[in-house]
Amino acid sequence: MSSTQGEVLVVGGGVIGTTSAFRLARAGWRVTLFDPAPGSGATWAAAGMIAPSAEVSPGEEDNFKLHRGALAAWRDVASDILDQTGATLDLFETGTLLVGYDASDRRLVDQFELVAKSFGVQPQHVTRVSHEALFESVSPRVHEGLLFNEDAWLDPDQAIELLTSANASLGVSVVRQQVLTATTSGDHVEVTTADATFRGDVGILATGARPLPHGVAEKVANTVRPVRGMTVRVQGVDRSALPTLRAYVRGRSFYMVSRPGGYCVLGASSDEQEELIVEVGELQRLLRDALDVVPSLESAAIVETRQGLRPASKDLAPFIETVDERWAWLSGHYRHGVTLAPLAAQEAQSFAQGLR
Numbered sequence: 001m002s003s004t005q006g007e008v009l010v011v012g013g014g015v016i017g018t019t020s021a022f023r024l025a026r027a028g029w030r031v032t033l034f035d036p037a038p039g040s041g042a043t044w045a046a047a048g049m050i051a052p053s054a055e056v057s058p059g060e061e062d063n064f065k066l067h068r069g070a071l072a073a074w075r076d077v078a079s080d081i082l083d084q085t086g087a088t089l090d091l092f093e094t095g096t097l098l099v100g101y102d103a104s105d106r107r108l109v110d111q112f113e114l115v116a117k118s119f120g121v122q123p124q125h126v127t128r129v130s131h132e133a134l135f136e137s138v139s140p141r142v143h144e145g146l147l148f149n150e151d152a153w154l155d156p157d158q159a160i161e162l163l164t165s166a167n168a169s170l171g172v173s174v175v176r177q178q179v180l181t182a183t184t185s186g187d188h189v190e191v192t193t194a195d196a197t198f199r200g201d202v203g204i205l206a207t208g209a210r211p212l213p214h215g216v217a218e219k220v221a222n223t224v225r226p227v228r229g230m231t232v233r234v235q236g237v238d239r240s241a242l243p244t245l246r247a248y249v250r251g252r253s254f255y256m257v258s259r260p261g262g263y264c265v266l267g268a269s270s271d272e273q274e275e276l277i278v279e280v281g282e283l284q285r286l287l288r289d290a291l292d293v294v295p296s297l298e299s300a301a302i303v304e305t306r307q308g309l310r311p312a313s314k315d316l317a318p319f320i321e322t323v324d325e326r327w328a329w330l331s332g333h334y335r336h337g338v339t340l341a342p343l344a345a346q347e348a349q350s351f352a353q354g355l356r
């Protein structure tokens with residue numbers, strides 16, 4: 001850890017802002033983090049998958065290459081949290097099993113395999129006969145799948161909790177207010193809330209899919225749009241020692257992240273909407289897909305639903321935009337913000353140190 005470097009103002013306390021604050025504070029910056037409700041945005045809804053290989057999409061090879069470094073970056077964050085607080089951030093490196101529900105879904109799995117291989121991923125073909133245990137709780141009509149060993153997951157609630165306590169031990173101040181304006185004035189940045197004005201040397205904007213504060217908002221070139229997503233949390237099926245289950249079901253994507261003790265995150269819906277409501281049809285489709293792939297969920301208890309807005313850029317790629325020499329905007333992490341948070345934090349640190 002180096003000595004004090006100056007003061008950074010971080011606007012937005014989702015996984016991107018909170019991880020950035022941690023990295024900057026560890027590097028010796030004095031950090032003030034602004035958020036009326038830290039951890040309550042898209043991060044709250046996220047399943048927490050760090051799944052570079054099971055998330056490949058045609059045309060997204062650059063994203064995929066970026067994602068491949070994410071798990072190693074999370075291991076470093078976990079080690080820094082341990083060093084800072086003595087607490088362990090659990091990274092579950094269980095891999096992913098991808099299956100298709102019916103014949104046309106199996107064709108989608110085949111197509112997915114072609115894209116994955118073109119990116120250099122080598123999934124393993126597995127069948128119920130060769131790897132019976134992997135198919136525990138999976139519908140008996142599913143006989144085969146692809147196994148991706150490089151994938152992992154974490155619990156975003158735990159990550160935010162541990163990062164927040166690590167930040168507190170590093171002296172990061174948290175201002176639980178919305179930032180109304182963010183500007184540059186001479187050799188400093190300035191932020192206003194309803195109650196006060198704050199000054200710093202450098203500013204990081206990490207407001208997810210939400211509009212930027214006035215001042216910087218009028219200066220940026222990028223745009224992000226909110227893509228609503230929902231996860232349903234249930235209690236009752238424990239596949240936690242097994243790979244995360246992903247499936248195509250009648251052409252839609254479904255996943256189940258199973259945590260120790262039988263708590264499962266089922267996901268996820270995706271809509272070009274920003275109103276944070278649970279639509280009946282959306283919930284019904286997700287639960288129908290879930291029951292088709294994992295019939296034993298029939299008797300699981302619904303714990304809660306969570307909704308969030310994924311920040312999607314025009315090309316669906318994450319970005320760091322240099323707004324001016326003192327402000328940078330980190331966004332566009334779309335479906336992968338949890339995965340990419342440690343890498344975004346590295347970008348934030350490089351910007352603050354004038355390295356980009």
Ligand SMILES: Cc1cc2nc3c(=O)[nH]c(=O)nc-3n(C[C@H](O)[C@H](O)[C@H](O)COP(=O)(O)OP(=O)(O)OC[C@H]3O[C@@H](n4cnc5c(N)ncnc54)[C@H](O)[C@@H]3O)c2cc1C
Pocket residue numbers: 011012013014015016017034035036037038039040041042043044045046047048049050177178179180206207208209210211212213228229230231267268269307308309310311330331333334335336337338339340
């Ligand atoms: C259903 C769902 C499932 C997902 N699953 C995964 C997954 O498995 N793996 C993965 O990698 N990604 C996943 N994602 C994507 C991931 O959640 C997002 O990419 C990530 O959370 C974005 O983080 P963020 O910090 O940029 O935004 P957010 O988490 O939305 O945080 C932004 C924060 O900024 C604050 N804020 C906004 N405006 C202001 C202001 N003016 N002043 C102060 N504070 C402000 C908000 O209160 C909020 O807390 C999922 C997303 C959804 C919706």
